[in-house]
Amino acid sequence: MILPIVGYGDPVLRIICDEISIEYPNLKEVLTNMYDTMYNAYGVGLAAPQVGVAIRIFVIDTEPFSDSEDLTKEEQEQLKGFKQTFINANMLKEEGEEWSFNEGCLSIPDVREDVYRNEKITIEYYDENFNKKTEVYDGLIARVIQHEYDHIEGILFTDKISTLKKTLIKKKLQNIMDGKAKPDYRMRFANKKGR
Numbered sequence: 251m252i253l254p255i256v257g258y259g260d261p262v263l264r265i266i267c268d269e270i271s272i273e274y275p276n277l278k279e280v281l282t283n284m285y286d287t288m289y290n291a292y293g294v295g296l297a298a299p300q301v302g303v304a305i306r307i308f309v310i311d312t313e314p315f316s317d318s319e320d321l322t323k324e325e326q327e328q329l330k331g332f333k334q335t336f337i338n339a340n341m342l343k344e345e346g347e348e349w350s351f352n353e354g355c356l357s358i359p360d361v362r363e364d365v366y367r368n369e370k371i372t373i374e375y376y377d378e379n380f381n382k383k384t385e386v387y388d389g390l391i392a393r394v395i396q397h398e399y400d401h402i403e404g405i406l407f408t409d410k411i412s413t414l415k416k417t418l419i420k421k422k423l424q425n426i427m428d429g430k431a432k433p434d435y436r437m438r439f440a441n442k443k444g445r
């Protein structure tokens with residue numbers, strides 16, 4: 251089922267999300283809904299708070315982004331076939347040089363900004379079958395994970411830009427809160443009932 255995506259300004263996007271247990275009700279359905287919602291909005295990642303649930307889950311599938319002409323051949327290869335569910339993720343290490351990339355977010359439509367992040371991460375998490383994993387990622391995969399991980403910590407990419415840039419996008423953010431943004435997927439806005 252495709253769910254409305256929560257827009258910037260909704261308090262659920264600012265919560266440090268809770269871990270879940272293996273008995274979490276309807277986990278399979280929750281994950282299916284999250285993937286459906288992400289694909290419908292042409293996103294490469296989606297975190298549970300973005301569908302209004304403050305739990306530590308995010309899903310990623312970078313395949314649809316892998317043929318982007320803005321990417322190098324190597325980056326395209328890296329993104330091909332990467333699909334992973336992250337439950338109760340815990341970032342163990344972020345290292346390497348910081349590099350910038352133009353990020354966007356399904357909760358913040360029509361806003362894109364360059365964000366600096368470390369190039370390499372070590373993260374532990376449970377997969378959809380509750381198998382515990384510890385993995386090292388770098389490059390764009392690391393970046394997508396860092397963006398989604400921030401969501402379950404109540405952080406948005408717009409928190410990571412300069413004060414000047416924050417000022418420049420203030421109006422756009424207010425429009426999103428007021429429900430004036432018109433992406434081609436369903437959203438739930440902070441100051442307005444869903445359309």
Ligand code: ZN
Binds near residue numbers: 355397
């Ligand atoms: Zn996001």
